Amino acid sequence: MPGFYQQYNEVNTRRQEAYEGVPLHGNRYETRDAINANPVLAHIITFTPTFAAAEETYGYTIASVANPTEAHTFSVTTTSAATTAALAAAETVAAHNADPIASSYAEATVSGDDVVLTAWFAGADSQFQLTSLVLGTQATTATGADPTAIPFGRAVIFTDAPSPGGALSASQATSISDEFCALPSVASPLNYAWTLGGYTGNEVIVVTVDFGEKSYVFQNDADTADLETALDEISARIDSVSGLTATNTATVLSISTDEDGAYLKTQVAALDADATSLTVAETSANDFLHYGNTLLGVSIYTQDTDNDALGVATTEYRAGEGVKIVSRGSVYVAQTTSVQRGNRVWIDEDGVFYTAAASGRTQIPLSRAMYRGPANNGLGIIDLL
Numbered sequence: 001m002p003g004f005y006q007q008y009n010e011v012n013t014r015r016q017e018a019y020e021g022v023p024l025h026g027n028r029y030e031t032r033d034a035i036n037a038n039p040v041l042a043h044i045i046t047f048t049p050t051f052a053a054a055e056e057t058y059g060y061t062i063a064s065v066a067n068p069t070e071a072h073t074f075s076v077t078t079t080s081a082a083t084t085a086a087l088a089a090a091e092t093v094a095a096h097n098a099d100p101i102a103s104s105y106a107e108a109t110v111s112g113d114d115v116v117l118t119a120w121f122a123g124a125d126s127q128f129q130l131t132s133l134v135l136g137t138q139a140t141t142a143t144g145a146d147p148t149a150i151p152f153g154r155a156v157i158f159t160d161a162p163s164p165g166g167a168l169s170a171s172q173a174t175s176i177s178d179e180f181c182a183l184p185s186v187a188s189p190l191n192y193a194w195t196l197g198g199y200t201g202n203e204v205i206v207v208t209v210d211f212g213e214k215s216y217v218f219q220n221d222a223d224t225a226d227l228e229t230a231l232d233e234i235s236a237r238i239d240s241v242s243g244l245t246a247t248n249t250a251t252v253l254s255i256s257t258d259e260d261g262a263y264l265k266t267q268v269a270a271l272d273a274d275a276t277s278l279t280v281a282e283t284s285a286n287d288f289l290h291y292g293n294t295l296l297g298v299s300i301y302t303q304d305t306d307n308d309a310l311g312v313a314t315t316e317y318r319a320g321e322g323v324k325i326v327s328r329g330s331v332y333v334a335q336t337t338s339v340q341r342g343n344r345v346w347i348d349e350d351g352v353f354y355t356a357a358a359s360g361r362t363q364i365p366l367s368r369a370m371y372r373g374p375a376n377n378g379l380g381i382i383d384l385l
Contacts, residue, residue: 018379020153021301022332024372029329034296036150036317043119043127043144045106049092050135051085051113054078058092059134062105062117065127074102075134085113119144149316152301153333154351156325191256192266197279199227204271205278207234209255211244219271227251252283295368297327297384299351328384330372335380343371345382353382 023029049058059075076095082088092115096108105128106117119126127144150156196205202225207218218237220230231248238246238255247254255266270278299317302324317323333353346354346361354361355371372381 018332018375018377019301020151020332020334020379021299021326022153023300023326024330024332024381027330029331030327031300032296032325032327034156034323034325036321036323041142041144042122043106044140044142045117045128045130046111046139046141047092047115047117047130047133048113048137048139049085049088049115050137051088052135054080054082054088056082056088056135058088058136059132060130060136060138061132062102062128062130064105065129066125068129071131072099072101072105073132074099086110089113089115116141149318150299150323150351151316152299153331154299155347155353156296156299156323156351191254193252193254193283194266194268195252195281195283196227196231196268197251198277199230200277201225203230203278205230205234206269206271207238207253207255208267209238209241209244210265211241211257216241295347295364297325298331298333298382300324300326300331326384330381330383332375332379333382335374335378339371339374339380341371341373345369345371353380355380 047060049056055078057075057077059073061071061073063069063071074096076092078088078091082091089112090110093108093110096115096117097103104120106119109116109118117128117130119128122144124144130138199205202223204219204222209216209218216238218234220233224230224233228248228250231250231253234253235246235248238244243257245256253268268280268282270280335353335355337355339355343355344366345364346357347364348354348361357363367385369382369384372383375381
């Protein structure tokens, strides 16, 4: 359950310092837990044996990127049965995995004629490298670099949209501690476009629109003679829903919304697919949820996360780590421009807060957030509602 706290001003206590992500002292605020779901990738190198014949010797020197001097030389001579490139790769994989030192860096698997070496753990600490290749070439298919962290005092959002009716989608967990969040990406108006053809007249086209937490079904009249008229009828009915906009040509139906906090998903089909020659193709789609509906809150300042180095406290939540978030209440955030009480809030793709619109920024509805006012040391205070 979300945490709920009350801070108190007390006599003879140390004055609370203001940092990015610190809740405003003396004010009530709610928190919730999430996980930084920015993907953590393992390092992957593909080794391709240069096959010529059976009983060839393949190999490489493998070492940690962080400590390349402690390297291990691996080699294998294939048997007379390795008469194809795929069989040579398979024997190389078996030998690699049987080598206790080589296999400690990465697990080997076969993919066609290739030997795929995958680090056992994700992140930069497990990066490895191959040198001194013997009868083979290599390609790095995943760098294993540390993914994006979430600094303190940044906006964090859901990575997945709630399904119509407000239920969690299949890719979301049902407990708060397992909810996923991530740094936001630039949002654009939600829109779909469908191209239709093969309409023979007197056929009913059904358009299902999931918008916000509601689901709508629109269709043309059963006696419509041509496709453009059918789309005209459907567009007019979609337009009657507040927040939705529909336009059409003779063959294309476009549905969009620019409403803050909206979720849009559409489907188009014939009423009876077996009795019609109607063809339907989705030609463009953008169902990104606007930040107003996905904003979890602001990543909270904490000293509980791991240190980056001895005696140096981290300033971020790394990928895969739990993230504590201020979901309701007042919180300090970094501010590069002047702030006044009641200013609207914009955020960019890095979760940074602003007081004005600009390219790459998305406005948060007033029902969710507004500026409380300025603070010292380049900080502002945002009220999360």
